[in-house]
Amino acid sequence: MGFKFWKKTGDALSKTRAYFSSGLDALFSRKTKIDAETLDDLEALLIGADLGVTVTRRLIEALSVSVDRKEVSDLVALKAKLRETLLEILNTAIVPSADFQAPLVTLFVGVNGVGKTTSIGKMAAQLKSERKTVLLAAADTFRAGAAKQLSIWGERAGAEVIQHPGTDADPSAVAYDAVSAALARKVDHLLIDTAGRLQTKHNLMEELKKMIRVISKQIPDAPHRKILVLDATTGQNALSQAEHFQKATSLTGIVLSKLDGSGKGGIIVPIVESLSVPVLYVGVGESMEDLIPFDAEAFVSGLLGDEGTGF
Template identity: 50%
Template sequence: MLKWFRKKDAETTPSNTAAAEAGLPPPLQGDAEVVAEEPQEDQGGFLARLRHRLAKSRERLADRVDRLVLGKRHIDAELLEDLEEILITADLGVHTTELLLDRVRERVKKKELQDPERLREALREEMEAILSVDAPPLDPHRAKPFVVMMIGVNGVGKTTTIGKLAHRFRQDGLTPMLVAADTFRAAAAEQLERWAERIQVPIIRQQSGADPSAVVFDALDAAVARQVDVVLIDTAGRMHTKMNLMEELKKLHRVIQRKLPEAPHEILLVLDATTGQNAVSQARLFQEALGVTGLILTKLDGTAKGGVIVPICQELRLPVRYIGLGEALDDLRPFDAAAFARAVL
């Protein structure tokens, strides 16, 4: 059943803290028109905000690099050995660390890099190069409806991310629709319904235990009939190591393609930054199973493991589409490789 929601009385909404604890969106303040507007900020303001949110990751990486080179006159083998430890413990992983060190050694060999105080700048440049994955931009205007399949394991913040992403699309003048295809977790549809209500977008859901494929099939029918711009499909969170559950995702993917041969146009994998290197293995297995087109990394503001983005991009060459920097509606931000590299280095 398709539902359109109106904003409820602000006095009946829960507090920010209570909503967060329940896995629900923070209450909106003021009129709906105010909520739909995101505060304007220039690039300098955004970079300062990003640096603030990534403070823990920067402390684990940039600050330690600065302490390493303090008072050093040359970049020698001992310094690079200590740098290797810093990079690995910053969740850049063994292979990515080796790649970065090889590039640094090459610069030193060519005498392009000799001053230890320029080491952090060199690392930032190399990190930015790795993060700048060559991939088509996420363009919701290239199809109507533009179908996005959201996947990920339990607890990564997938449903919340869908709500925030729908909010971004709505701000851009598009009409998003949410699809509650997670019919196994009792509170999943209710949580998504709360998001639909708060950001005033339609939602398709059925009773708990319904066939997810049937929910999606009906949702795509409704999207076409109502000329919806973007369809955001919330799938059940599942462990990437459970092959039978991964097969269910493949079935859902086939149903979407039978209904709309060009869809899904994006398969976005939501990863929790706080899981560190485990996020790399998750990305690898989901990529092998479904052919992920992009990544969303959540909870970057509360972890020192933000460097895990680098090995994922380096190994799988998957673009990071968005990053989550907090609980507010506008804390889901398009990923900018240069800004991220500057913020942590």
């Protein structure tokens, strides 16, 4: 695991970590042994870190069993147990195999302003640096300026953008043309940008389903990856977003963006727990290199404020 991931994830999670560490320290400054009251206080702390009721209950149950067995009696052991259970949750979601015939088609979905276009730009740049050929599709035909924004990222990354003129183009038609172009040019990756949409807008979710149907007409198992971008600063609404997009598109992965500005990174745990969809990347800033492959161990260490993680 690279230092960069530790460093960046650690920095990005500094707010969440501060919350947890200071909370745990406060919990233990008042007493030396773990009892029912400690677990009650911890429960409140975990809920406050956006881990949600189900995950918190699972963590507290795992801890009480360990406390009863006298396996956990101090802060260090308690953190180790928390870490083990959190990793269990984050690692159960299966990352889809990257075994495919090019082009690998990735569709980015999510509510407005979460960081879809930026994440595509960052990913395109990284793929290019790995000497992959990349095509982008401006299938956000709703917001004026969306295609332009993607083109700027395309220029930076050195990836061409398929787009239709005007703002009333059909996003499915753009996606269709982009898949044709990706097949004709034999590119390795096609990254498709979509318009931000509220998860509760039925017709917009139907539009996404249509896009997926249209894409699969040319490549039966495409889009191979359906990635939901979630803004880490959102808090509990992210769970509702994840559930609705999951229902409409059968997600294969999550990008957790804006972790750098968030004290709420913990929200991802109940999402992974309830959807069984893995986090693939985290966004930790606005520039090209600020998209980092998700590493559950580094993430949990950052969350818990563990020692010796290099940040």
